Amino acid sequence: xxxxxxxxxxxxxxxxxxxxxxxxxxxxxxxxxxxxxxxxxxxxxxxxxxxxxxxxxxxxxxxxxxxxxxxxxxxxxxxxxxxxxxxxxxxxxxxxxxxxxxxxxxxxxxxxxxxxxxxxxxxxxxxxxxxxxxxxxxxxxxxxxxxxxxxxxxxxxxxxxxxxxxxxxxxxxxxxxxxxxxxxxxxxxxxxxxxxxxxxxxxxxxxxxxxxxxxxxxxxxxxxxxxxxxxxxxxxxxxxxxxxxxxxxxxxxxxxxxxxxxxxxxxxxxxxxxxxxxxxxxxxxxx
Amino acid sequence: xxxxxxxxxxxxxxxxxxxxxxxxxxxxxxxxxxxxxxxxxxxxxxxxxxxxxxxxxxxxxxxxxxxxxxxxxxxxxxxxxxxxxxxxxxxxxxxxxxxxxxxxxxxxxxxxxxxxxxxxxxxxxxxxxxxxxxxxxxxxxxxxxxxxxxxxxxxxxxxxxxxxxxxxxxxxxxxxxxxxxxxxxxxxxxxxxxxxxxxxxxxxxxxxxxxxxxxxxxxxxxxxxxxxxxxxxxxxxxxxxxxxxxxxxxxxxxxxxxxxxxxxxxxxxxxxxxxxxxxxxxxxxxxxxxxxxxxxxxxxxxxxxxxxxxxxxxxxxxxxxxxxxxxxxxxxxxxxxxxxxxxxxxxxxxxxxxxxxxxxxxxxxxxxxxxxxxxxxxxxxxxxxxxxxxxxxxxxxxxxxxxxxx
Numbered sequence: 001x002x003x004x005x006x007x008x009x010x011x012x013x014x015x016x017x018x019x020x021x022x023x024x025x026x027x028x029x030x031x032x033x034x035x036x037x038x039x040x041x042x043x044x045x046x047x048x049x050x051x052x053x054x055x056x057x058x059x060x061x062x063x064x065x066x067x068x069x070x071x072x073x074x075x076x077x078x079x080x081x082x083x084x085x086x087x088x089x090x091x092x093x094x095x096x097x098x099x100x101x102x103x104x105x106x107x108x109x110x111x112x113x114x115x116x117x118x119x120x121x122x123x124x125x126x127x128x129x130x131x132x133x134x135x136x137x138x139x140x141x142x143x144x145x146x147x148x149x150x151x152x153x154x155x156x157x158x159x160x161x162x163x164x165x166x167x168x169x170x171x172x173x174x175x176x177x178x179x180x181x182x183x184x185x186x187x188x189x190x191x192x193x194x195x196x197x198x199x200x201x202x203x204x205x206x207x208x209x210x211x212x213x214x215x216x217x218x219x220x221x222x223x224x225x226x227x228x229x230x231x232x233x234x235x236x237x238x239x240x241x242x243x244x245x246x247x248x249x250x251x252x253x254x255x256x257x258x259x260x261x262x263x264x265x266x267x268x269x270x271x272x273x274x275x276x277x278x279x280x281x282x283x284x285x286x287x
Numbered sequence: 288x289x290x291x292x293x294x295x296x297x298x299x300x301x302x303x304x305x306x307x308x309x310x311x312x313x314x315x316x317x318x319x320x321x322x323x324x325x326x327x328x329x330x331x332x333x334x335x336x337x338x339x340x341x342x343x344x345x346x347x348x349x350x351x352x353x354x355x356x357x358x359x360x361x362x363x364x365x366x367x368x369x370x371x372x373x374x375x376x377x378x379x380x381x382x383x384x385x386x387x388x389x390x391x392x393x394x395x396x397x398x399x400x401x402x403x404x405x406x407x408x409x410x411x412x413x414x415x416x417x418x419x420x421x422x423x424x425x426x427x428x429x430x431x432x433x434x435x436x437x438x439x440x441x442x443x444x445x446x447x448x449x450x451x452x453x454x455x456x457x458x459x460x461x462x463x464x465x466x467x468x469x470x471x472x473x474x475x476x477x478x479x480x481x482x483x484x485x486x487x488x489x490x491x492x493x494x495x496x497x498x499x500x501x502x503x504x505x506x507x508x509x510x511x512x513x514x515x516x517x518x519x520x521x522x523x524x525x526x527x528x529x530x531x532x533x534x535x536x537x538x539x540x541x542x543x544x545x546x547x548x549x550x551x552x553x554x555x556x557x558x559x560x561x562x563x564x565x566x567x568x569x570x571x572x573x574x575x576x577x578x579x580x581x582x583x584x585x586x587x588x589x590x591x592x593x594x595x596x597x598x599x600x601x602x603x604x605x606x607x608x609x610x611x612x613x614x615x616x617x618x619x620x621x622x623x624x625x626x627x628x629x630x631x632x633x634x635x636x637x638x639x640x641x642x643x644x645x646x647x648x649x650x651x652x653x654x655x656x657x658x659x660x661x662x663x664x665x666x667x668x669x670x671x672x673x674x675x676x677x678x679x680x681x682x683x684x685x686x687x688x689x690x691x692x693x
Binding site for chain 2: 002003006007010011013014111112113114115116117118119120122123130136137139141142211212213215217218221222253256257260261263264
């Protein structure tokens with residue numbers, strides 16, 4: 001029974017990465033209608049950015065938590081300005097292929113220079129060590145990841161669903177021409193939104209750097225699962241992707257306890273079941 | 288009619304003679320380095336293995352003796368089906384004579400069958416499974432660098448001797464992990480230890496903490512990591528995070544490469560002990576090779592034992608071909624010649640190749656230095672024990688290989 005609690009908690013930790021990443025994807029899909037396959041590569045860039053900040057500029061974990069998402073977010077906005085914006089209004093397939101290609105190029109470049117084994121990134125001193133919870137030894141850093149990503153997820157949800165800015169944004173997706181007529185610069189808003197989604201991916205990358213090795217393929221390993229999470233949660237639904245992210249982390253954790261061999265397939269089995277029963281995803285609206 | 292028949296016979300005889308002349312003078316060799324160029328094993332094999340093959344060609348001096356040698360390389364992506372497709376094309380279309388490296392056990396076993404069917408040659412430097420020279424042994428395959436039996440034998444015995452009498456395995460869920468777990472279990476049980484549990488994880492898992500928690504809960508003294516590459520580095524890193532080593536359990540790296548230690552950093556990796564058959568800083572011969580190798584690597588990395596094995600294996604292959612006086616394009620014949628000759632090169636020293644295809648050389652037990660002990664990048668290992676070649680590998684008396692006469 002104790003082991004079960006421990007597995008649930010570990011699942012929650014993994015779930016926070018799923019949630020952060022799928023949230024970014026949901027924001028981008030919901031607002032830009034782009035299936036952003038470059039998300040994994042951008043997540044990886046976030047981790048590398050933290051590594052470079054530390055090793056080239058001596059800038060530690062805490063500033064990196066803010067700087068890396070900004071740097072990678074700017075990179076994302078350049079991508080949007082120079083390439084993605086020309087695909088608006090076209091079939092989803094074009095955006096998917098373009099971003100998939102970008103992901104392969106970025107990963108290839110990083111792998112060419114840094115190999116596949118990865119680079120070390122230490123846990124910041126303030127978050128070293130752990131607490132004995134009785135049923136498990138919880139590393140403080142992992143606890144921090146859960147709390148921090150939960151806060152970020154809720155803040156993002158609040159920004160888009162409850163503020164005036166978010167309202168403008170949602171209106172711009174519904175009817176860009178009308179929103180422009182109100183004097184709002186819609187293309188700039190779209191670019192910033194893409195930057196926000198990308199920044200979330202980079203943030204997840206910085207958070208995961210001390211846990212996993214900083215590896216060029218770290219995003220590729222994760223992105224497929226995250227897409228399954230988004231599909232299960234309902235494409236474009238902000239709250240849906242947050243909740244499914246955490247929930248699937250927990251379900252995966254349980255599988256690792258009950259039948260470890262199936263732990264990397266369970267998410268996809270769930271995806272198939274959800275698609276069969278409710279093709280729009282658990283919280284998705286019909287298109 | 289009679290004349291016609293004798294003319295035909297004469298013609299056939301001439302053709303045969305011409306054929307054998309061509310055979311004796313055929314000095315073309317095509318080497319195929321089949322490896323992981325993009326995945327989790329690409330640092331320990333990959334481009335470095337291709338470089339090692341090219342260096343072997345240059346150092347052999349074969350070109351000056353009139354040989355023409357080509358090296359080609361491909362990425363098998365650690366997928367047996369892709370590997371077999373490439374291999375088939377290499378033999379049928381590209382006329383590749385010898386397969387080098389072939390890292391990853393699942394891939395190696397699949398290619399092993401094809402190489403035998405096509406009468407080609409494989410010198411396997413990268414894969415671990417000891418089945419290559421046991422039940423699956425082949426007259427066309429030589430297993431050069433290490434295998435799961437040797438790793439288990441050296442590391443397993445040393446750890447049991449140091450008091451590790453209860454074991455829990457964390458195993459990568461494919462041919463290699465299963466073989467390594469099986470071979471290690473046999474060794475440690477024989478040495479008097481008990482295996483109290485095992486958990487299989489999917490290959491390439493970014494997060495292993497769930498499995499580590501199960502290992503932690505087992506209270507076993509030794510957690511045996513029957514995995515490799517990125518899986519092992521992640522296990523080690525996350526184990527230190529969850530306080531497993533601090534809690535008194537010891538991690539046993541059954542298969543670690545210098546590239547893994549480099550990636551982990553000494554702070555995390557210090558104190559780990561494991562077995563390899565090559566280390567760049569072992570003697571003058573290895574240092575000289577490593578120096579020339581690392582300047583040509585884009586990452587400036589020192590050679591891993593797999594890459595060293597590609598170099599050493601090819602040098603011996605060339606010697607055998609020189610003795611044969613030409614390339615017969617007959618895999619089994621070349622391998623038989625290689626087994627006849629003792630091996631000797633600057634990287635692995637003197638050794639031999641057994642009837643089952645097992646290359647014999649000493650195994651070294653290393654311990655990773657502390658950051659204070661290390662003099663700089665890549666100065667990572669302390670040698671703490673050596674198992675002589677004749678004791679390091681599975682004895683022929685226990686072999687299930689049909690090539691071994693008993």
